[in-house]
Amino acid sequence: MSRTLRIAVAEPSLIVRSGLVAVLQGLPGFNIQIVEIGDVAQIGVSLCRQRPDLLIVNPSLVGASAPGRLRGEAGCSRLRCVALLYALADSALLKEYDETITVFDTAEQVRDKLLRLAADSGEEPRQEALSAREKEIIVGVVRGLTNKQIAEQLCLSAHTVITHRRNIAAKLQIHSPAGLTIYAIVNKLVELNEVKDTIVDER
């Protein structure tokens, strides 16, 4: 399995955090990217910025309802939360967590748990190909049309145009109109002289 698993480790103890990170890094068969969060107050901000697939955190630091709250704050509903336990914990505390790792787990046990979580998160099939409609919308954007103008031209609702634009950004990993312009020219969707000089980003 070669998919990258992005893991945030939120743990104030440097020794515990570094130890866990060292174990994760040594796991065979995983391609792991780590975000270390030493300050528990920074978890929300960090998750927003880094958007990991997985958060490992001690539930006694953030509370039993933290998974739902953090998913909301960070705007990533697919975030998996793993409880990191130093000692025996009440199962009520762990209800919302997707998995638990204890400081006594072997590397093998940690690996199995991660494998299970990675499978659960259901690797989304990568849909890179754009639909014909999406290409029309890109052309509108790089010509400098507003969402409303694009909607009128294509007989769609403005809401639909916005949804298309969001999907385009997700498929191409391009979030700015200037970036879409480069894409459109490379793929011969437009000629340079059709492109508006400065494009107002209204998203």
Added chain:
Amino acid sequence: MYRIGTYKETDRMSDLICENYSMLLVMSRFGIALGFGDRTIGEVCRAAGVDTRTFLAVVNLVLSGEGAPAADLAFSVASLIDYLHNSHDYFLDFRLPGIRSELAGALGGGDISVAILRYFDEYVAEVQRHMRYEEEVVFPYVRALVAGGRAEGYSIGIFRRQHDQVEARLTELRDIIIRYYPGGSTNELNAALFDIFSCAHDLAAHNRVEDELFVPAIEALERKERGRKP
């Protein structure tokens, strides 16, 4: 063997630079010249008229990974502002124009080249806005605060909330070129991409200095100021 822990003023400057060549940038932004022989960081800083604690605060922050404990805020804010100002000059007057001319040379002419350079120019304009705001609004406010006054109607919290990641659109351009550029890869284009990678890294480090040293230090100053004026 690798080094553990932070740098202290009794460490040799040459060790710091040789072990972390990116610290050349930090050094020159503080106005420290090469040719310091075997002298320690403290000696070199004093000779150059640089506040040693500020220099070490920046060095140790930039070298520390994410999740490091909060930095020690015992440094000179005035000295840090000088450093940030010189960093702005470096990016706007040297680094970004250099990358632009590399890109222009590597891409040749053609529509794609025009579109990429246009993106780059928009990005540079955004960085300019971002840095000019700091120079014209934030730094004067902080200088007044350090001098004992308090400009009404502004606080560093405003800056903290709207301080965005200035490197984000540069990494987007890099990814677009890597994923979609149709021409072959050439030495020139690779060199431009290498520089974009390293510049984005420098910009992220610059932002960390602002978010983790500058802003907390100013917040501490503001708290002190509030305590004084009931």
